[in-house]
Amino acid sequence: MTGSRAEVGMRVVHRRYVPYSHAHYAGNLVDGAYSLGLFGDVATEMCIVTDGDEGLFASYADVQFVAPVRAGDVLEVGCEITRVGTRSRELSLTVHVVARGAATEARPGAATVLDEPLLATTATGTVVVPG
Numbered sequence: 001m002t003g004s005r006a007e008v009g010m011r012v013v014h015r016r017y018v019p020y021s022h023a024h025y026a027g028n029l030v031d032g033a034y035s036l037g038l039f040g041d042v043a044t045e046m047c048i049v050t051d052g053d054e055g056l057f058a059s060y061a062d063v064q065f066v067a068p069v070r071a072g073d074v075l076e077v078g079c080e081i082t083r084v085g086t087r088s089r090e091l092s093l094t095v096h097v098v099a100r101g102a103a104t105e106a107r108p109g110a111a112t113v114l115d116e117p118l119l120a121t122t123a124t125g126t127v128v129v130p131g
Contacts, residue, residue: 004129006050006084012042014077015098023071028101030069035077035121036060039093042079043127046091050081051129058088063123072101076117082124087131095121 016038022030040057047055069075076096083090096117102110 004051004084006081006089008081008084010046010050010081012046012049012079014038014042014045016075016077018069018071018073018075020071027068028071030071030073032063032065032121034069035065035075035095036063036123038075038077038095039079039123039125042077042093043091043125046079046081046089047127047129050089053129055089055127055129058126058128061124061126063121065121067097067118067120069095069097069120070100072103072111073097074099074111075120087128089127089129091125091127093121093123093125094119 018030022034024031044054076098078094080092081089082092097120098117099111099113102112
């Protein structure tokens with residue numbers, strides 16, 4: 001691909017089910033690194049879409065773990081370009097819980113779609129693409 005298609009406001013969104021194999025803590029909590037890994041995935045797609053290359057994640061800034069992520073959740077992971085440099089892109093990254101497991105003894109597979117997505121994690125990231 002020649003030239004970049006990167007523009008402020010471009011957005012990539014992924015959805016992901018959190019398997020129970022990722023629960024590490026009481027209450028089926030998932031560690032914060034899980035969200036950071038998902039940020040890497042959406043940032044990679046953003047680099048591919050805009051620059052035809054997977055790019056490299058250079059840094060995270062202002063990572064905030066706002067609400068818990070649990071096994072059984074369905075997450076929506078968003079990535080939006082907030083600044084375009086010659087070879088760098090600054091990204092606004094979010095994880096929202098859009099559905100949550102609601103298992104009971106009578107219904108071990110029960111789950112519910114949340115009326116309003118729950119903001120779980122935010123960060124700012126910088127990626128670098130070839131010149």
